[in-house]
Amino acid sequence: MPNPLQALRESQGSSPAKTWAPRPGPTAWGRGLVGRPRWRRWPGLALIATLLVLLGAGGCNSSSQTTSRPLCVAGSTSVQPFAEKLAEIYMHQHPGVRIDVQGGGSSAGIYAATQGAADLGASSRELLGEEKKLVEIAIAFDGIAVIVHPANPLTTITLAEIRKIFSGAVTNWSALGLPPHAIHLITREEGSGTREAFEHLVMNKQEITPAALVQDSNGSVREIVAGDPHSIGYISAGLVDDRVKALSIDGVLPTRENIKTHAYKLVRRFLFVARAAPAGPGKDFVDFVLGPDGQGILETEGLVGVK
Amino acid sequence: MHREKFIERVLLLLALSSVGSLALITIFIFLEGFPLILSVGLKDFILSSHWAPTKGHFGILAMIISSVLVTLGAMIIGVPLGLSCAIVLAEFSPKRLKMVLKPTLELLAGIPSVVYGFLGVIWLVPLIRNYLGGPGLSLLAGSIILGIMILPTVISISIDALTAVPDPYRDGSLALGATRWQTVSRVVLPAARSGIITAIILGMGRAIGETMAVIMVAGNALQIPTSILDPVRTLTSNIALELGYAAGRHREALFATGIVLFIIIMILNLSATLITRRR
Numbered sequence: 011m012p013n014p015l016q017a018l019r020e021s022q023g024s025s026p027a028k029t030w031a032p033r034p035g036p037t038a039w040g041r042g043l044v045g046r047p048r049w050r051r052w053p054g055l056a057l058i059a060t061l062l063v064l065l066g067a068g069g070c071n072s073s074s075q076t077t078s079r080p081l082c083v084a085g086s087t088s089v090q091p092f093a094e095k096l097a098e099i100y101m102h103q104h105p106g107v108r109i110d111v112q113g114g115g116s117s118a119g120i121y122a123a124t125q126g127a128a129d130l131g132a133s134s135r136e137l138l139g140e141e142k143k144l145v146e147i148a149i150a151f152d153g154i155a156v157i158v159h160p161a162n163p164l165t166t167i168t169l170a171e172i173r174k175i176f177s178g179a180v181t182n183w184s185a186l187g188l189p190p191h192a193i194h195l196i197t198r199e200e201g202s203g204t205r206e207a208f209e210h211l212v213m214n215k216q217e218i219t220p221a222a223l224v225q226d227s228n229g230s231v232r233e234i235v236a237g238d239p240h241s242i243g244y245i246s247a248g249l250v251d252d253r254v255k256a257l258s259i260d261g262v263l264p265t266r267e268n269i270k271t272h273a274y275k276l277v278r279r280f281l282f283v284a285r286a287a288p289a290g291p292g293k294d295f296v297d298f299v300l301g302p303d304g305q306g307i308l309e310t311e312g313l314v315g316v317k
Numbered sequence: 318m319h320r321e322k323f324i325e326r327v328l329l330l331l332a333l334s335s336v337g338s339l340a341l342i343t344i345f346i347f348l349e350g351f352p353l354i355l356s357v358g359l360k361d362f363i364l365s366s367h368w369a370p371t372k373g374h375f376g377i378l379a380m381i382i383s384s385v386l387v388t389l390g391a392m393i394i395g396v397p398l399g400l401s402c403a404i405v406l407a408e409f410s411p412k413r414l415k416m417v418l419k420p421t422l423e424l425l426a427g428i429p430s431v432v433y434g435f436l437g438v439i440w441l442v443p444l445i446r447n448y449l450g451g452p453g454l455s456l457l458a459g460s461i462i463l464g465i466m467i468l469p470t471v472i473s474i475s476i477d478a479l480t481a482v483p484d485p486y487r488d489g490s491l492a493l494g495a496t497r498w499q500t501v502s503r504v505v506l507p508a509a510r511s512g513i514i515t516a517i518i519l520g521m522g523r524a525i526g527e528t529m530a531v532i533m534v535a536g537n538a539l540q541i542p543t544s545i546l547d548p549v550r551t552l553t554s555n556i557a558l559e560l561g562y563a564a565g566r567h568r569e570a571l572f573a574t575g576i577v578l579f580i581i582i583m584i585l586n587l588s589a590t591l592i593t594r595r596r
Binding site for chain 1: 366368369370371372379438442443446451452453454532536537538539540547548550558559561562563564565567
């Protein structure tokens, strides 16, 4: 029985080898139906693939064809971009080793590590209760900067003041000695690692007021604060740029040095967790991350190294 | 003949697959979300506005109210605009104007929602912040953007309804000495009523289900709004915002939010179908 796909391709006058070969680079988009990536012609495939990825989030049942099993790192979406960068450079240095980096959130990563579905779980929060049985490896520090618009005359704020603002007890800038205007609060969505760390470090079990605007990334929080002179928000310290102003907290600015020495109060750790001390390729990767190369990468990416 | 039968069967199977996927989606959403509604209790789920899923509070009242208000706002903006546009296109416009307007409207339907959202953030939100006050990201911004987004739906279905009115109605009215506007407002519009109501209901369905643009411009705060300048979070935004990180009960709560949304949209679509059928 003739393969219908084959027949379709041949009727379109293209050799099979040409169609099935991976086509990197932007030129692949300009070649009409035949040259397009497979998912554009078979949206069903893309859908199924998406579903599989969604169902498999947190675990690493990669269908890769490599002979050796890939090393799997899953968890915090705050750690994910950094882990991806580390993995990319490590794989470049060690051809033949494959590292899959997945998101899913800190809790999912810790769960995956507990179950053994992931070799390393990534967490941007401290381990709690039962989870403390896991082996934890701190890979970096990240400061959380409280940011305002550059035109805002405020330069320093106390932890207690931040708590009052974010719990909704203080809603006007006049309470901080500024010209009176409503404070526009911006927070992250429930479940975000940055929010979790902020609540843990600042809020002291109080809830963030429901009147706060909610954005789903550091980038969009920064974008809103950069555009609104009356706003206040919090983002990862590595992502502060000159369109926003980071406040000093109790007189300490979120500089690299202050984060490393913990003189700055809002610091969280990025962790790798595992069921047992990593061995083999896992240990090698962890050593790389904690070594000068890995720590250097994390520093250039905006974090503060642990060494 | 054999071949004919075979192709018919295949086509039937393909047609049924759409029903099948709807059934699968329904079953999946209910299986994932229903246990949470049962354990929290329906009353605490839809009549409480305390949403802190990682701390065990699962009230979605604020979001239901916000969804309804944003949709209502979109209707207030979109329906008069859309309906007048449809009347012009179906009754008054010369052929040439029609040739420009119709493709433009179809283009409007083809613009991805993220583009609407982006325009809203860049252009509409600062405008509201500077001239009306508040943070700009608001119920008003969401309503305006959605009002524009539902135009193609409202317009195209209304046009169909208007053109379906038989010409003798118009001729009779004109022959009795009515002006063209009197003809449209007193004869054609009442005759096309059920079709226009369907257009409005489907527009509502579109507005209540829209996600991306609303996340970008509505501000997503968890409160029940007290002014149109307050930020709001709709049911769809809630799911899309938090699904990325959610696990366990939190994830179930988002599916349960989906159930509520599903039921609202089903009711809207069913009523649209019933109204059309009555005609």
